[in-house]
Amino acid sequence: MISSLVYLLPLYPLAALAALEVDFNSKDSIKQAAAQVAEDLLTYYHGDEPGQIPGILPGPPPDGGAYYWWEGGAMWGALLDYWHWTGDDTFNNLTYQGLLFQAGPNKDFVNNNWSFSLGNDDQAFWAMSSLIAAETNFEDPPPKEAQWLALAQAVWNEQTDSRLRDGGCGFGLRWQAVSLNPGFSYKNTIANGCFFNIGARLARYTKNDTYTDWSARTWDWLVDVKYIDKDWNVYDGADISNNCTIIVKQQFSYNAAILLQGAAYMYNYVWLDRIDGLLDGIERIFFIKGVAYEPACEGGVCTADMLTYKGFLHRWMAYTAQLAPTTRSRIMRLTMSSAKAAVAQCTGGDNGRQCGFHWTSGKFDGLLGAGQQMNVLGVLSALLALDSTAPVTNGTGGTSTGNPNAGSDRSPYIEFSAITTGDRAGAGILTVAAITLASASLWWMIK
Numbered sequence: 536m537i538s539s540l541v542y543l544l545p546l547y548p549l550a551a552l553a554a555l556e557v558d559f560n561s562k563d564s565i566k567q568a569a570a571q572v573a574e575d576l577l578t579y580y581h582g583d584e585p586g587q588i589p590g591i592l593p594g595p596p597p598d599g600g601a602y603y604w605w606e607g608g609a610m611w612g613a614l615l616d617y618w619h620w621t622g623d624d625t626f627n628n629l630t631y632q633g634l635l636f637q638a639g640p641n642k643d644f645v646n647n648n649w650s651f652s653l654g655n656d657d658q659a660f661w662a663m664s665s666l667i668a669a670e671t672n673f674e675d676p677p678p679k680e681a682q683w684l685a686l687a688q689a690v691w692n693e694q695t696d697s698r699l700r701d702g703g704c705g706f707g708l709r710w711q712a713v714s715l716n717p718g719f720s721y722k723n724t725i726a727n728g729c730f731f732n733i734g735a736r737l738a739r740y741t742k743n744d745t746y747t748d749w750s751a752r753t754w755d756w757l758v759d760v761k762y763i764d765k766d767w768n769v770y771d772g773a774d775i776s777n778n779c780t781i782i783v784k785q786q787f788s789y790n791a792a793i794l795l796q797g798a799a800y801m802y803n804y805v806w807l808d809r810i811d812g813l814l815d816g817i818e819r820i821f822f823i824k825g826v827a828y829e830p831a832c833e834g835g836v837c838t839a840d841m842l843t844y845k846g847f848l849h850r851w852m853a854y855t856a857q858l859a860p861t862t863r864s865r866i867m868r869l870t871m872s873s874a875k876a877a878v879a880q881c882t883g884g885d886n887g888r889q890c891g892f893h894w895t896s897g898k899f900d901g902l903l904g905a906g907q908q909m910n911v912l913g914v915l916s917a918l919l920a921l922d923s924t925a926p927v928t929n930g931t932g933g934t935s936t937g938n939p940n941a942g943s944d945r946s947p948y949i950e951f952s953a954i955t956t957g958d959r960a961g962a963g964i965l966t967v968a969a970i971t972l973a974s975a976s977l978w979w980m981i982k
C-alpha cells in the first residue's frame with residue numbers, strides 16, 4: 536500500500552487531467568474536441584457488448600438504467616450529424632447496427648420490448664434519425680432490410696391514424712400511442728412537432744404534397760389550440776379532458792426547435808416569417824447572453840430526458856441555418872457563443888473533460904451523463920454544419936428507397952392496446968411532464 540502511494544503521488548501531475556480545450560478559430564481543433572466528446576458519449580453505450588441489446592442506452596428507468604428507449608434513437612441522430620458535419624466515420628458501424636436492430640419486425644420502429652414507452656414522440660425520434668441517414672446518403676441497408684426513408688414513411692403513416700387523434704381537441708396527435716399508457720389523453724407539442732417535422736422532410740425528399748398538407752395542418756392546429764402563441768412562446772401541451780384549453784405552460788427548447796427545423800424544410804416566404812418568429816422566441820427564452828439555457832428545469836432538477844434538449848436545439852438551429860440562408864449569421868453567432876460556454880464547463884469525469892448541463896455557470900455541475908455529452912457534441916458539430924452539403928432529396932442524389940404505403944396497414948394503437956399493467960410503469964419522453972402537471976403550473980405561478 537505504502538509503495539503504491541509513493542508511486543501515485545509523483546505520478547499524479549504527469550497524468551494531470553486535461554479539461555476539454557478548443558481553439559474556436561481552428562476547425563481542426565473544433566473537430567478534435569467533438570471527437571473527444573463523442574468518444575466519451577460512447578462510454579455510456581454498451582449495446583455492442585455480448586449479451587446487450589444493440590441500439591439502446593442502458594434503461595429504461597427505474598431499474599434498467601437512466602435512459603428511455605427513445606434516447607438511443609436520438610443518440611444515433613446526433614452521431615449521424617456528427618459524421619456528416621465533421622467527416623469522422625468512427626461511429627458509423629455502431630449507428631447502422633443500432634438503427635436497424637431497433638427497426639422492429641414490421642420496419643416501423645415499434646417492437647414489443649418498448650411498448651410501455653411508446654410515445655408517438657419516442658417512435659418519431661427514431662424516425663428522425665433514420666431520416667438523417669436518408670438525407671446524408673448514409674450506407675443503405677441491403678434490399679431485404681428496412682430502408683431509411685421507408686422507415687420514416689412507416690412512422691408517419693401510422694401517426695395519421697385517426698384513433699391516435701380522435702377524442703378531443705380536434706386534429707392533433709396524442710402524446711402516447713398505447714391507450715393504456717399514462718399520457719394517452721395528453722396532446723402535446725413534441726408529438727405533433729415531430730409529426731410536423733417528419734412530414735416537412737418527407738415532403739422535401741419525395742416532393743409528395745400529401746406530407747406538406749398534413750404538416751401545414753399540424754402547424755395550424757398548434758396555433759389554434761394556442762400551444763404556439765402570438766409572442767412565439769411554445770408551450771408543452773394540454774389534456775383532452777378540458778379539450779386542450781388548460782395549457783401546461785412549461786417551455787422546453789426542443790419543442791420550439793423541432794418546429795423551427797420543420798419550418799426550415801417547408802421554407803418559402805410564408806414559412807420564413809414563422810422561422811424568424813420562432814427564432815425570436817428561442818433567443819428570448821432559451822438563451823442567456825448567447826448561451827443555451829433550459830428555463831423550465833435548469834433552476835431545479837432536469838430529468839434524463841430534459842438533459843438532452845440543448846443538443847437538439849443547436850443541431851436543429853444548424854439545419855435551419857443551412858436551409859434558410861437569411862438566418863445564418865444570427866444562428867452561427869448564437870452557436871459560437873453557446874459552444875464556448877459549453878466547452879468551458881467540460882472539466883468533469885475520470886478524464887477531466889466530460890461535460891455537465893449548466894453552461895451559463897461556467898463551472899462543471901458534478902453530474903455526468905449521455906445527454907450532457909450529446910449536447911456538447913451537438914453544439915460543437917453544429918459549428919461545422921455550414922461546410923457540409925445540405926440534406927439531399929430523391930431529386931438531388933438521395934439513394935434511400937421509400938415506400939409511401941409503409942405502415943399504412945398498421946397501428947401501434949391497436950396492437951398494443953392489450954399490454955399488461957406491469958408494462959405501464961414507465962412511459963416515454965416527458966412522462967415526468969404528465970406526472971408533474973400540477974407542480975408545473977405551480978412553478979409558473981411562482982414565476
Ligand SMILES: *[C@@H]1O[C@H](CO)[C@@H](O)[C@H](O)[C@H]1NC(C)=O
Pocket residue numbers: 624625626627628
Ligand atoms: C464497418 O464494418 C465493416 C465490416 O464489418 C468494416 O469493413 C468497416 O471497416 C467498418 N467501418 C468502420 C468505419 O469501422
Ligand SMILES: *[C@@H]1O[C@H](CO)[C@@H](O)[C@H](O)[C@H]1NC(C)=O
Pocket residue numbers: 588589636637639646648
Ligand atoms: C428485446 O428484449 C430481448 C430480451 O432482453 C432481447 O433479447 C432483444 O434483443 C430485444 N429486442 C429489441 C429489438 O430490443
Ligand SMILES: *[C@@H]1O[C@H](CO)[C@@H](O)[C@H](O)[C@H]1NC(C)=O
Pocket residue numbers: 703704705706759760778779
Ligand atoms: C375543442 O377544441 C377544438 C380545437 O381547438 C375545437 O375545434 C372544438 O370546437 C372544441 N370543441 C368544443 C366542444 O369546444
Ligand SMILES: *[C@@H]1O[C@H](CO)[C@@H](O)[C@H](O)[C@H]1NC(C)=O
Pocket residue numbers: 741929930937
Ligand atoms: C426517386 O428517383 C428515382 C430515380 O432517381 C425515381 O426512379 C423515383 O421514381 C423517384 N421517387 C420519387 C418518390 O420521386
Ligand SMILES: *[C@@H]1O[C@H](CO)[C@@H](O)[C@H](O)[C@H]1NC(C)=O
Pocket residue numbers: 692743744745746939940
Ligand atoms: C404520397 O403520399 C401519400 C401518403 O403516404 C400516399 O398515399 C401517396 O401514394 C403518395 N403519392 C405518391 C405519388 O407516391
